[in-house]
Amino acid sequence: MFSQSWSRPPRSVLITAAVAAVVVATSLVVAVLLRPDDDRAAADGLSMPTGTQDAGCGGGPCRVVASESVNGMPVELLADAEGTVARLRAGGPTSGSVAEVTVAAMGVPLNRDSLRCEESTTPVCLVRGPHDGGMVGEVLIWQGDSWRSDQRPYFSDAGSVTLDDVDADDVPEVVVVSHDCSDVDSVAECQVAPVLVEVFDLTGGTVGCTDIYGSPGSLRGWPEVDVDQSELIPCS
Numbered sequence: 001m002f003s004q005s006w007s008r009p010p011r012s013v014l015i016t017a018a019v020a021a022v023v024v025a026t027s028l029v030v031a032v033l034l035r036p037d038d039d040r041a042a043a044d045g046l047s048m049p050t051g052t053q054d055a056g057c058g059g060g061p062c063r064v065v066a067s068e069s070v071n072g073m074p075v076e077l078l079a080d081a082e083g084t085v086a087r088l089r090a091g092g093p094t095s096g097s098v099a100e101v102t103v104a105a106m107g108v109p110l111n112r113d114s115l116r117c118e119e120s121t122t123p124v125c126l127v128r129g130p131h132d133g134g135m136v137g138e139v140l141i142w143q144g145d146s147w148r149s150d151q152r153p154y155f156s157d158a159g160s161v162t163l164d165d166v167d168a169d170d171v172p173e174v175v176v177v178s179h180d181c182s183d184v185d186s187v188a189e190c191q192v193a194p195v196l197v198e199v200f201d202l203t204g205g206t207v208g209c210t211d212i213y214g215s216p217g218s219l220r221g222w223p224e225v226d227v228d229q230s231e232l233i234p235c236s
Contacts, residue, residue, distance in 0.1 A: 056098070058085035066115035070123040073142075077115040077127060079104060086110055088125060088140055088147055099147035101127050103138045118163045118172040124202065126163050126174070133191070137161035139174060141202060152204050157181075158195050158216050160223045166199050166207065167229045173207055174200040175225050180212050195219065197227055198235060208232030 056062050057080035065086070066077040078098070079086040086104035090097040104110060108129035117125040125147075128137035134157040140147040154161050160177040167173070176198050181190035195216050199207040210231050213219060220226045 057087060058082070062087060065110050066112045068115055068117045068125070070117035070125065071119050073123060075115070075117055075123070075125055077101070077110060079110050083110050086127070088127065090123075090142065090147065097146055099140060099149060101138060101140075102149065102151050103127060103129065103131075103136050103153060106131070106136075108136050116163055118165065120165070120171045122171070124163060124172050126161065128161050130159070131155070133157065133159075135159045135161050137174070137176075139163075139202065150204065154200070157190070160216065160219075160225055162224050164199075164225070164227055166227050166232070171202065174202070175227055176200065177216060177219065177225055197225060199227060199232060206235055209235040 057078060060080050062078035062080065064076050065079045065083075068075050073090055074092050076089045076092075077086065078089055084104055084107065086101035087098045088101055089095055101110075108131050110127070110129050114127055114129050115125060116128070117123060123142040125140050125142075126137050127140065128135055130136075134155060137154045137156075138149060138151070139154070140149045142148075154174055154176050156176045157179050158177040160175075162175050163172040164175045165172050166175070177195050178198065179190050179193040179195055181193050184190050184193050194212045194214050196212045197210040197219065199209070201207055208229075210227065211233070216222050
């Protein structure tokens with residue numbers, strides 16, 4: 001169980017997290033709009049044919065950055081050599097079920113730890129990477145024969161965005177850890193401030209928040225944080 005030595009966060013901490021998310025979201029929109037028209041059209045689509053042998057990532061060949069298997073389906077995170085253009089592919093090298101990964105366009109570096117997938121009635125994958133001292137994540141959901149991304153970024157200034165079936169309904173939620181910076185006066189103090197966990201459903205709606213805890217290491221499973229529904233209270 002988590003330590004309960006801290007009181008609920010004031011609304012200001014959630015506002016701070018929301019502002020950070022808005023900044024990240026704006027960066028994503030700008031990154032997409034500044035691309036050439038052909039790249040922008042690809043970003044708007046949910047399924048684009050490509051392969052590691054094709055010029056499918058930024059005008060050059062893709063490389064496999066990370067891979068997982070979800071619901072028996074192989075899933076690969078692809079990127080160009082610079083890591084600024086990325087795709088998520090389902091079904092292996094010959095599959096045409098490939099979708100744009102938007103966070104790469106804003107300079108989020110991707111590596112073998114960037115892909116997390118959860119088995120459920122619908123496969124769900126999270127692509128994540130470090131950004132601005134924290135972590136940004138993007139969720140892609142398998143629907144029919146293609147990936148769907150709402151292109152909403154999830155930002156954690158504490159460096160943890162992950163998937164977890166919090167309410168035990170066989171559908172994962174998005175788990176985001178944030179610092180409570182409401183009572184600090186500097187960025188340095190914020191980086192060592194107590195933390196809380198906010199949980200979102202796959203539509204981006206808030207499921208609930210935890211109490212505030214003294215440090216990220218006090219969270220069960222850190223950095224792959226594990227939360228039970230019984231530990232959630234309304235976010236205030």
